[in-house]
Amino acid sequence: MINxxxxxxxxxxxxxxxxxxxxxEAGIRIPTLCYLxxxxxxxxxxxxxxxxxxxxxxxxxxDTPAGDGMVVTTDSEELREMRRDVLRLLLVRHxxxxxxxxxxxxxxxxxxxxxxxxxxxxxxxxxxxxDVPRYVSPFIRQxxxxxxxxxxxxxxxxxxxxxxxxxxxxxxxYSYIGPVPGVECISCGECLSVCPVGALTDSVHPTKxxxxxxxxxxxxxxYCGVGCQLELNVLNGEVIRVTTTDFDRAPNxxxxxxxxxxxxxxxxxxxxxxxxxxxxxxxxxxxTWDEALGLVARKLQExxxxxxxxxxxxxxxxxxxxxxxYLFQKFMRAVIGTNNVDxxxxx
Amino acid sequence: MTNSIxxxxxxxxxxxxGSNTTxxxxxxxxxxxxxxxxxxxxxxxxxxxxIELAEYANVFLQVKPGHNIPVILGMMHVILKEGLHAPDYxxxxxxxxxxxxxxxxxxSPEKVQQITGVDADLxxxxxxxxxxxxxxxxxxxxxxxQHTQGTDAVKCLANLAMLTGNVGVEGGGVNPLRGQNxxxxxxxxxxxxxxxTGYQKVGDDEAMAKFDEAWGRKVPRExxxxxxxxxxxxxxxxxxxxxxxxENPMITDPDLHHIEKALETLNFLVVQDIFLTETAAKADxxxxxxxxxxxxxxxxxxxxxxxxxxxALAPRGECxxxxxxxxxxxxxxxxxxxxxxPREIFEEIASLTPSYAGxxxxxxxxxGIPWPCPDRDHPGTPxxxxxxxxxxxxxxxxxxxxxxxxxxxxxxxxxxxxxxEHPHYHSGSMTRRCGRINxxxxxxxxxxxxxxxxxxxxxxxxxxxxxxxxxxxxTKVKVVDRPAPGTVFLSFHYSESPVNxxxxxxxxxxxxxxxxxxxxxxxxxx
Numbered sequence: 104m105i106n107x108x109x110x111x112x113x114x115x116x117x118x119x120x121x122x123x124x125x126x127x128e129a130g131i132r133i134p135t136l137c138y139l140x141x142x143x144x145x146x147x148x149x150x151x152x153x154x155x156x157x158x159x160x161x162x163x164x165x166d167t168p169a170g171d172g173m174v175v176t177t178d179s180e181e182l183r184e185m186r187r188d189v190l191r192l193l194l195v196r197h198x199x200x201x202x203x204x205x206x207x208x209x210x211x212x213x214x215x216x217x218x219x220x221x222x223x224x225x226x227x228x229x230x231x232x233x234d235v236p237r238y239v240s241p242f243i244r245q246x247x248x249x250x251x252x253x254x255x256x257x258x259x260x261x262x263x264x265x266x267x268x269x270x271x272x273x274x275x276x277y278s279y280i281g282p283v284p285g286v287e288c289i290s291c292g293e294c295l296s297v298c299p300v301g302a303l304t305d306s307v308h309p310t311k312x313x314x315x316x317x318x319x320x321x322x323x324x325x326y327c328g329v330g331c332q333l334e335l336n337v338l339n340g341e342v343i344r345v346t347t348t349d350f351d352r353a354p355n356x357x358x359x360x361x362x363x364x365x366x367x368x369x370x371x372x373x374x375x376x377x378x379x380x381x382x383x384x385x386x387x388x389x390x391t392w393d394e395a396l397g398l399v400a401r402k403l404q405e406x407x408x409x410x411x412x413x414x415x416x417x418x419x420x421x422x423x424x425x426x427x428x429y430l431f432q433k434f435m436r437a438v439i440g441t442n443n444v445d446x447x448x449x450x
Numbered sequence: 451m452t453n454s455i456x457x458x459x460x461x462x463x464x465x466x467x468g469s470n471t472t473x474x475x476x477x478x479x480x481x482x483x484x485x486x487x488x489x490x491x492x493x494x495x496x497x498x499x500x501i502e503l504a505e506y507a508n509v510f511l512q513v514k515p516g517h518n519i520p521v522i523l524g525m526m527h528v529i530l531k532e533g534l535h536a537p538d539y540x541x542x543x544x545x546x547x548x549x550x551x552x553x554x555x556x557x558s559p560e561k562v563q564q565i566t567g568v569d570a571d572l573x574x575x576x577x578x579x580x581x582x583x584x585x586x587x588x589x590x591x592x593x594x595x596q597h598t599q600g601t602d603a604v605k606c607l608a609n610l611a612m613l614t615g616n617v618g619v620e621g622g623g624v625n626p627l628r629g630q631n632x633x634x635x636x637x638x639x640x641x642x643x644x645x646x647t648g649y650q651k652v653g654d655d656e657a658m659a660k661f662d663e664a665w666g667r668k669v670p671r672e673x674x675x676x677x678x679x680x681x682x683x684x685x686x687x688x689x690x691x692x693x694x695x696x697e698n699p700m701i702t703d704p705d706l707h708h709i710e711k712a713l714e715t716l717n718f719l720v721v722q723d724i725f726l727t728e729t730a731a732k733a734d735x736x737x738x739x740x741x742x743x744x745x746x747x748x749x750x751x752x753x754x755x756x757x758x759x760x761x762a763l764a765p766r767g768e769c770x771x772x773x774x775x776x777x778x779x780x781x782x783x784x785x786x787x788x789x790x791x792p793r794e795i796f797e798e799i800a801s802l803t804p805s806y807a808g809x810x811x812x813x814x815x816x817x818g819i820p821w822p823c824p825d826r827d828h829p830g831t832p833x834x835x836x837x838x839x840x841x842x843x844x845x846x847x848x849x850x851x852x853x854x855x856x857x858x859x860x861x862x863x864x865x866x867x868x869x870x871e872h873p874h875y876h877s878g879s880m881t882r883r884c885g886r887i888n889x890x891x892x893x894x895x896x897x898x899x900x901x902x903x904x905x906x907x908x909x910x911x912x913x914x915x916x917x918x919x920x921x922x923x924x925t926k927v928k929v930v931d932r933p934a935p936g937t938v939f940l941s942f943h944y945s946e947s948p949v950n951x952x953x954x955x956x957x958x959x960x961x962x963x964x965x966x967x968x969x970x971x972x973x974x975x976x
Contacts (some may be wrong), residue, residue: 142771144732144938153845164628164653180462185747210918216640235906240890241886241889241890241968242890243888243935262484262488263480263484264480264483265483265484265487266479272537274601275673289476289872290873290890291476295610295735307886311612318762319760320760320762321758321760322629322742322743322758322760322762323742323743323749323751323757323758323759324631325631325742325743325749325759325880326631326880327474327475327628327630327631327750327752327875328475328627328628328629328630328631328633328634328751328752329455329475329476329477329478329627329752330631330749330750330751330752330753330757330818331477331753332757332928333959335743335762335763337762337763340763340764341763342743342762342763351761352816352817353455353456353724353817354455354477354751354753354755355477358477358480359477360476360477360871360872361873362872362873362874362875362881362887363883365886365887366873366875366880366881366884366887367743367884368883368884368885368886368887369724369725369741369879369880369881369883370743370744370763371739372725372883374725374726374883375724375725375738375741375766375767375769376723376725376726376730376736376738376739376767376769377738377766377768377769378738378767378768379734379735379736379737379738379768380726380733380735380736380738381734381735382733382734382735386464386563387726387731387733387736392768392770395735395737396737396775396778396782398721398734398735399693399735399737399780399782400779400782402717402718402734403691403693403718403720403783404783405750406690406717407535410690412670413674413688413689414688414689414690414691415689415690415691415692415693416674416683416684416689416691416692416693417692417693417694417695418640418677418680418682418692418693418694418697418699419633419636419695419696419697420636420641420695420696420697420772421630421631421633421635421636421641421697422630422632422696422697423632423695423696423741423745423772424632424638424745424747424748424749424772424773425632425635425636425638425639425747425748425749425750425756425796425799426747426748426773426792426795426796426799427695427747427771427772427773427776427792428632428635428636428639428640428641429639429640429647429795429799430772430773430776430780430787430789430795430796431641431643431695431772431776431778432639432640432646432647433665434776434779434780434785435693436646436661436667436669436670437661437665437666437667437669437785438667438780438783438784438785440670440673441650441670441674442643442669442670442673442674442676443643443674443675443680443689444639444640444642444646445642445643445645445674445675445676445677445680445699446633446636446637446677447630447633447643447677447678447697447699448630448633448636448637448641448642448963449595449596449676449678449703449957449961449963449964450677450699450702450703450963450964450966
């Protein structure tokens with residue numbers, strides 16, 4: 104363990120911890136943009152610059168290891184001006200188009216620009232091309248002019264998913280996130296979930312909503328058995344997208360696969376059954392609940408009375424909740440009176 | 451899983467067998483890849499196809515479908531011969547070792563090579579990678595269980611983990627990756643013919659007396675029929691009515707022609723689902739249910755963690771959550787149920803199920819709890835069998851290899867194996883109705899090795915007829931070197947090419963799981 108002093112607060116951190124981690128330990132916030140806990144730090148955006156006693160120049164906190172006895176200052180007028188400059192330079196390319204951006208309201212850049220009082224696009228250049236060839240995934244729309252080249256998406260794709268299908272292409276002002284030739288995207292949307300700005304947006308549902316308009320309901324994914332935690336975003340009684348904003352939640356820590364992130368449209372599908380159906384003259388016709396359940400109750404009772412309880416079988420479901428499975432087998436065992444209950448665990 | 455998903459981060463080596471982890475459990479697959487590339491963990495992959503994880507493996511054993519058991523026996527032979535086993539652990543915690551050890555004598559890698567064609571030196575290398583690092587984790591899925599000897603294969607894996615002292619150890623374990631969101635929970639809740647909740651046996655009078663009292667009805671003590679047995683019983687006229695909640699056996703059961711006949715023989719079929727599935731279309735009554743987005747409750751994931759599901763939408767149209775439908779039907783049949791919310795049902799579950807006793811909705815508001823969780827102060831159990839096995843001593847069981855039910859012959863010269871593709875899910879009733887996913891991945895392909903394709907004069911995109919001893923389907927071929935020569939692969943997501951028309955209904959005598967993974971087929975240009 105080593106001792107570090109951050110803004111006058113002394114903390115003990117393990118050897119190898121960065122200045123940023125030491126500051127977090129001390130409860131002191133350092134502004135960041137390209138940093139994300141689950142990714143390797145690269146010190147590229149320079150928002151996290153801090154002064155270290157004895158160093159002539161400020162250093163980036165996210166990727167500089169804390170040293171024993173180090174004395175760090177995270178906030179000064181000079182640092183604030185440096186951070187403002189970082190933001191002004193990002194705004195050369197990034198338009199202040201927050202009113203038309205999906206990310207408006209939970210954008211790291213928007214928050215920082217607001218916090219540091221940068222109120223105008225101070226430097227001018229020709230606008231960066233907005234329309235580009237399709238992104239690597241058809242589930243995601245790319246807005247290259249909004250990209251701040253933090254490289255979170257590139258690192259997440261490689262480090263978290265082990266795919267590495269995107270990279271920073273070209274140089275300087277003209278850099279953009281483009282495909283890595285020969286590496287196929289799996290459309291997991293990890294890049295989308297870590298983008299701090301609106302450079303990558305979900306393109307599945309035509310309906311958009313301001314962040315504060317849609318309700319986010321945390322729940323468990325309905326596909327495989329991993330049980331990923333995700334948020335259903337709901338507007339006017341319809342799911343419009345899936346997000347993961349809590350990167351500390353097990354078991355997936357904000358990651359999903361193509362099904363979990365983009366496979367929710369079935370919920371709104373017009374094929375959804377909306378009324379009970381009863382077969383009449385060989386055809387399934389709409390019926391009331393009372394009619395349908397009455398018929399089921401009568402038929403099951405008849406068959407039970409005539410052929411015994413074991414003439415009835417039931418399949419419960421690996422797709423339904425625990426509570427529903429419990430109730431189903433209770434119904435089969437206590438009401439029908441048979442142990443003929445199974446589900447597709449074997450299939 | 452005996453262990454938690456987080457344990458993947460602690461394993462020093464993995465044996466991944468019969469699991470295409472990166473496609474079917476992507477979030478766990480990612481962690482395995484990270485363990486290998488970022489920490490240098492060892493990886494052995496055993497699979498009939500060169501799946502993505504094979505590219506990361508130290509050793510990849512490309513087995514023919516149905517050859518898992520001899521390969522694992524060969525690995526254990528090597529481990530014992532080379533002294534890579536854990537004698538202290540075995541002596542202290544296990545029993546039946548001597549007879550088991552003697553049974554391995556016959557399974558030298560050379561012998562295994564004769565049976566399976568897998569190179570003896572690769573088997574040795576695989577044994578050293580898995581047994582040479584501690585802790586080591588076994589991850590497996592339906593590629594192990596969907597065989598007539600599926601249970602024996604799982605016993606083999608348990609033997610292997612005990613032999614190397616990897617059961618009850620953080621980062622180790624024998625870990626089945628479960629394919630459906632709540633297949634663990636459906637089993638835990640007693641959606642099985644021989645047990646009620648928490649695997650309390652229907653034949654156990656003492657346990658059942660508790661249910662008799664709680665439910666006010668006497669629970670029958672004789673085990674019921676499994677899903678595959680119900681099909682046969684229907685054809686024999688023994689099952690007259692079937693109530694299906696959220697299942698689509700018309701796509702997912704083996705030998706679909708047989709199932710179709712069975713469903714048509716029934717006097718009465720009720721299907722409760724969110725779509726008019728292939729099965730629902732055959733029903734006498736269809737009851738519209740809510741999707742996961744419209745209901746509250748819990749799912750139990752593959753690591754036994756009970757997690758919350760929350761209603762984000764109001765029920766669509768006149769749909770009702772499944773629990774409410776069952777409750778209303780029960781009431782109509784003279785057994786009133788009046789739960790106001792799934793929370794109340796969960797409380798009843800906890801009161802009757804020792805492994806769920808300590809769990810309630812408040813405790814799992816933010817993060818789930820893995821069972822067993824016997825009381826309110828218990829934190830849950832991420833790793834099973836830690837100080838002692840659930841049964842006391844870990845029992846080594848001798849396994850004899852018999853081979854799959856069906857072999858290739860002149861008429862059906864290729865072996866078909868089945869599984870899933872990453873963008874789609876199970877019978878496809880959900881993902882095939884996700885516009886964007888289905889636009890991007892609209893059709894399935896028969897994967898075939900270039901050598902077989904050349905012999906049959908086939909090219910990627912060609913239409914083919916695939917026939918087995920039970921039926922035939924048409925699809926398109928994709929020429930790719932993922933399967934070995936002689937093996938072909940199809941997924942079961944596409945109802946227009948229902949692969950289970952072909953599959954063999956022969957089941958494992960213990961688990962009653964059909965042998966989906968081994969079907970002899972003939973492929974011709976359509």
